[in-house]
Amino acid sequence: MKIKGFAMLGIGKTGWIEKEAPKCGPMDALVRPIVVAPCTSDIHTVWEGAIGERTDMFLGHEAVGEVMEVGELVKDFKKGDKVIVPAITPDWGDINSQRGYPMHSGDALGGWKFSNFKDGVFAELFHVNEADANLAHLPEGVDPVSAVMLTDMTTTGFHAAELAEVELGETVCVIGIGPVGLNSVMGANLKGASRIFAVGSRPNSIEVAKAYGATDIINYREGDIVEQILAKTKNIGVDKVLIAGGNVDTFAQAIKILKPGGAIGSVNYLGSGEFIKIPRVEWAVGMGHKRINGGLTPGGRYRMEKLASLVETGKYDPSKLITHRFEGFDKIEEALLLMKDKPADLIKPIVEIKW
Numbered sequence: 190m191k192i193k194g195f196a197m198l199g200i201g202k203t204g205w206i207e208k209e210a211p212k213c214g215p216m217d218a219l220v221r222p223i224v225v226a227p228c229t230s231d232i233h234t235v236w237e238g239a240i241g242e243r244t245d246m247f248l249g250h251e252a253v254g255e256v257m258e259v260g261e262l263v264k265d266f267k268k269g270d271k272v273i274v275p276a277i278t279p280d281w282g283d284i285n286s287q288r289g290y291p292m293h294s295g296d297a298l299g300g301w302k303f304s305n306f307k308d309g310v311f312a313e314l315f316h317v318n319e320a321d322a323n324l325a326h327l328p329e330g331v332d333p334v335s336a337v338m339l340t341d342m343t344t345t346g347f348h349a350a351e352l353a354e355v356e357l358g359e360t361v362c363v364i365g366i367g368p369v370g371l372n373s374v375m376g377a378n379l380k381g382a383s384r385i386f387a388v389g390s391r392p393n394s395i396e397v398a399k400a401y402g403a404t405d406i407i408n409y410r411e412g413d414i415v416e417q418i419l420a421k422t423k424n425i426g427v428d429k430v431l432i433a434g435g436n437v438d439t440f441a442q443a444i445k446i447l448k449p450g451g452a453i454g455s456v457n458y459l460g461s462g463e464f465i466k467i468p469r470v471e472w473a474v475g476m477g478h479k480r481i482n483g484g485l486t487p488g489g490r491y492r493m494e495k496l497a498s499l500v501e502t503g504k505y506d507p508s509k510l511i512t513h514r515f516e517g518f519d520k521i522e523e524a525l526l527l528m529k530d531k532p533a534d535l536i537k538p539i540v541e542i543k544w
């Protein structure tokens with residue numbers, strides 16, 4: 190059977206293609222998407238060639254779907270179940286998973302399979318490895334449109350706060366307030382940060398940043414963010430910096446605004462640039478205990494269930510991130526191109542699909 194999907198044809202090239210349908214292994218599932226969202230990572234992958242050449246690979250790694258088939262060893266899911274599909278679907282028996290890094294199962298970034306090592310979710314049907322460990326039931330009362338944010342935006346943004354180990358009462362600066370950085374603001378807030386500086390410029394994002402707990406907005410287009418933050422903190426800086434935007438030079442700024450003993454949690458996908466430069470003096474000539482942690486988000490079932498519980502209990506509302514809604518499978522291309530162009534009023538687009 191052939192299935193249709195929206196694919197990366199090569200670096201800088203996309204299009205609709207048909208491919209042979211995936212096969213379901215004994216522990217796996219085949220899922221049909223009901224809500225999908227394009228990601229800034231798709232843009233780095235296609236238009237910056239950030240992870241190298243990929244040919245005729247279906248794009249997309251953010252989906253809520255309906256199970257169409259399960260392998261004979263799958264226990265907790267059956268045909269017709271509505272599921273949240275995490276962007277990161279590790280091989281849970283792998284040695285890196287056992288070391289505590291399932292997102293790197295197999296190899297660095299190996300848990301990120303969709304639209305990286307295998308066909309993504311912008312297809313009529315897609316394959317999920319280890320269904321019992323990598324799918325989460327969509328809880329009753331949680332809107333699938335909200336739930337699709339959990340698959341990547343929420344988990345990634347929150348992970349920046351985890352990487353920096355944000356603690357009660359700390360001051361935090363979040364650099365970048367696209368959909369990922371906004372979740373870093375929310376993540377820092379949920380972990381108990383006090384003052385939260387949010388760095389960005391788009392008005393919609395600023396509004397959501399405030400709703401998610403930002404206390405101060407810094408516009409990087411209106412002056413150096415280092416000067417602005419130091420001025421607002423009596424030259425002391427902040428306890429933690431979360432990076433969810435900018436480029437390789439952003440790390441130098443982060444080091445400059447970080448207190449000794451502070452930490453950077455970065456989830457930014459660096460699409461270009463050879464090296465990250467760390468300023469020697471502001472890194473306290475190498476002895477400042479200023480830690481730099483960069484990571485791919487965790488994935489899998491348990492992570493999705495925990496995040497969904499925050500939505501179910503009303504502690505977190507991901508629907509604030511959605512600024513553009515499309516209907517119909519064929520609208521995926523338009524939504525992805527919108528992500529590439531990033532109009533000023535965009536935070537995150539979604540596509541609802543009725544079959």
Ligand code: NDP
Pocket residue numbers: 228229230231233341342345364365366367368369370388389390391394409433434435436439455456457458459484485486
């Ligand atoms: P967006 O492009 O929507 O947001 C980027 C943000 O960074 C915007 O707020 C933008 O400001 C701001 N920004 C841009 N340039 C600068 C600068 N020079 N200095 C300070 N701020 C700047 O991206 P997303 O939120 O969708 O994604 C963020 C990153 O996370 C991407 O690189 C993405 O690929 C990555 N990612 C990583 C994952 C992981 O697991 N590690 C998973 C998913 C995504 P403005 O308001 O002006 O636009």
Ligand code: ZN
Pocket residue numbers: 228229230231250276341
């Ligand atoms: Zn993504």
